[in-house]
Amino acid sequence: MAESGSPIGRRVFLGLVGAGAVGVLFGAKIQDALSRAFSPIVSKDGTGLSAFLPLQGFRYYSITGDFPKRAPRDWQMTVKGLVDRPYTVNFAQLTSMPSTTLTKDFQCVTGWRVPKVEWRGVLLRDLLDKAGVKPAGKALRFTSFDGAYTESLTLDQARRDDVIIAYELEHKPISSDHGGPVRLYIAPMYGYKSCKWLDGIEVTDRVIPGYWEDNGYDVDGWVGRSNGRDDEPTS
């Protein structure tokens, strides 16, 4: 009782599976081209519908059950540990300090990359100098008000001029999704190093691996030189 006719179903099936395989091989290039073509539309998209398109863009990760929210006026950060003058800074104090603007690609270790993202904030080394790092201090440990996330840097890494405590993203206050009101931004490293929802910096005598490093990511998360990846460096 088999129906007659051409086995077109099988051909379409194999064609689609083949197209999927080709997409795996060349999808990165196709996506690049599409993202460039669509970027004028996406940047003016007020509806958020462009999120449905398979284009480059931020993806929002949280390691806890929610995305913690804190208004700028409720935010404060402590700088403590092996320092001469531990202190607490609030949002108004932070934003009144001299600022630095960085425009770099943002690269996630899972593969997505957002081209030319503009961040504004205070150089981390300025905040450290304000506290006065003791000679025994060799590294930093960052904590997040999500209550779970931690990150680390060596003191040398922290003193680079492309490492900031950021409070503006694309000329706007950093939203909660992006780790606002204040987050770390380490331009030359993968996104997981740039601790979101930052509320504490502690100077330590050695590097204490952070959340993702305990889960297998490299402590020194240089873009293109770590985690077995070969991305174009971002800074």
Add this chain to the structure above:
Amino acid sequence: MSSTISTSRVVRFPRFDRTERIVHWTNATLFLILLFTGASLKLGFMATLVAHRETVKTIHVYSGLLLPIPIVLGIVMHSGAQLRRDLGRLNRWTKDDKRWWSSRTRPTVQLGKFNPGQKLNATFIGASIVVMLMTGSIMKWFKPFPDSWRTGATFVHDTTWLVLCIVIAGHILFAFRDYDSLRGMVAGWVPERWARREHPKWWAEVVAARDSASAGAAAEAAADATGDVVASAQERVGEAGAGAGEMPVGDPVDGGARDGRGGREL
């Protein structure tokens, strides 16, 4: 028989057997779970709303790994005979199918069990199971692959997700626009009148098969010398609703089938 069709009484005409329905609904459930958890991982506003990323990811990965199981089990199982036959039907495209797409030529088309839209839908869903499993696996177990494959796999996974959302929304919409068609997948049967109107070639095929099966039973009985066995076989045929009264027992196969069909021509 013709009087039964013209009255308001609905004659149940089997369309999808139990195995096919179980495969369809487990597959559908897995697809809906995957589309929802996938959206919660990918879309910014969903991710911030749902959060619990690790839990959502775990559900997504395991549902994905289960995805091919219902259809593969259905195909290999003994009770999947009708499913296998229907997959053969979905594969084959006739000249009539090509004319179905235009509303001008559609009225002249004699459809089999599936219309071309259903064939395309099934083919796409089948292919997307393979593609999503392949790309999802590269995303999850990325270590052995080049970085560009991981990005490419993510791109294909996202794109296929978008098309799947549209195709599945369409599938559900069409199902709710024709309750008789939906009943075929929920309860397993359709009104015979519907089968005859919407899928005449399939209807004729099923009726012919049923008649020849009944005729076969009658022939077996006829081959037996004892008269009461013939009588009981004719009773069985009568129960099957195949017009046993007109069945010429002497020439069961040809005559039975032809008469059966003739009796159903209004």
